[in-house]
Amino acid sequence: MQYKNLGRSGLKVSQLSYGSWVTFGNQLDVKEAKAILQCCxxxxxxxxxxxxxxxxxxxxxxxxxxIKELGWKRSDIVVSTKIFWGGPGPNDKGLSRKHILEGTKNCLKRLDMDYVDVLLCHRPDATTPIEETVRAMNYVIDKGWAYYWGTSEWSPQQITEAWGVAQRLDLVGPVVEEPEYNLFSRQRVESEYLHLCSNYGIGLATWSPLASGILTGKYNSGHIPPDSRFALENYKNLATRSLVDDSLRKVEKLKPIAQELGVSLPQLAIAWCAANPDVSTVLTGATKLSQIEENMKAVNVIPLLTPSVMEKIESVVQNKPKRPDSYR
Known part of the structure; x- marks a missing residue:
């Protein structure tokens, strides 16, 4: 495993990481989670x-x-959590100072930790001034409840505004953005965020490298495996939107490229994301130890992604975003 700085910060994170979305609490309980985390x-x-x-x-x-039962040394790991949707009340969601402070304390209580390494604003909040959010996130850092802060699914304009506020007030700006990134979702990472990475040193912790499982090759238009996330009641709408024929055809054409390299399609897809120099870490998800074993071998695939291999991949997906004029 290689370790990269999270953007321009001094924090080092593994090139591949683990996210608990969908799995913990929906598919896995503590016993299974311990096995998954230890394998990671x-x-x-x-x-x-x-x-x-x-x-x-x-x-x-x-x-x-x-983590407590595993007895890990806290300084050996980097833990992040995200604030936005904390409950049904009018002040239980969003990025107001009230919810950021109360929500963070609740997160720490649930995690049974004194701090998280990274606290992220899970979505932008159009009803709260960005200055209020930036000040609140800095208060959290000053209190030692988090060491760094960042954003998830914010627009380039919103992140730029947050950095402008931070610089004007001599405060800490966001060091990381968590966007979706995979072979079917590329526009923001490869085009819109470029100036953020170069101007502000924003790191990218990308999620959904397998496009919610589509890039595993296990789906087809008439079959959803019963143990997959698309079989979960809460995710059937996502399946309807994601399992389109065009994407499934491209997946079939990607399989021979993986076979030529002697790797699996998931390993190819994850390695492709990690090979982007602006990506600090790729968040993977898994419910089985075998999936962890499979996914983590992607680190060995990254060196195999030569320019000619990348061209073959591009010829299949045919969706490379146009770069801004200033970055051509």
């Missing part, structure tokens, strides 16, 4: 991601209890 650690993973909204807080409880 054995493969060199040090970065583990969560959010207050995952399984309505249960994901944080499971991760915290599992």
């Amino acid at each position: 650690r054995d493969k060199g993973v040090n970065f583990f991601d969560n959010a207050e909204v995952y399984a309505n807080g249960r994901a944080e409880e499971i991760m915290g209890q599992a």
Whole structure:
């Protein structure tokens, strides 16, 4: 496993990491989570991601209890969680100072930790001034509840505004953005965020490298495996949107490229994401130890992605975003 700085910060994260979305609390409890997390650690993973909204807080409880029972040294791992959807009340969601402070304390209580390494704003909040959010995130850092802060699915304009506020007030700006990134979702990472990475040193912790499982090759238009996330009641709408014929055809054409390299399609897809120099870490998800074993071998595939191999991949997906004029 290689370790990269999270953007321009001094924090080092494993090139591949583990996210608990969908799995913890929905598919896995503490016993299974312990096995998954330990397998990740054995493969060199040090970065583990969560959010207050995952399984309505249960994901944080499971991760915290599992880490405690495993007896890990806290300084050996990097834990992140995200704030936005904390409950049904009018002040239980969003990025107001009130919810950021109260929500962070609740996250720490569920995780049974004194601090998280990275606290992220899970979505932008159009009803709260960005200055209020930036000040609140800095208060959290000053209190030692988090060491760094970042964003998830914010627009380039919103992140730029946050950095402008931070610079004007001599505060800490966001060091990381968590966007979706895979062979079917590329526009933001490869085009829109370029100036953020160069101007502000923003790191990218990308999620959904397998496009919610489509890039595993296990789906076809008439079959959804019963143990897959698309079979879960809460994710059937996502399946309807994602399992389109064009994407499935491209997956079939990607399989021979993986076979030529002697690797699996998931390994190829994850390695492709990690090969982007602006990506600090790729968040992977898994419910089985065999999936962890499979996914983590992607680190060995990255060196195999020569320019000619990347061209073959591009010829299949045919969706490379146009770069801004100033970055051509």
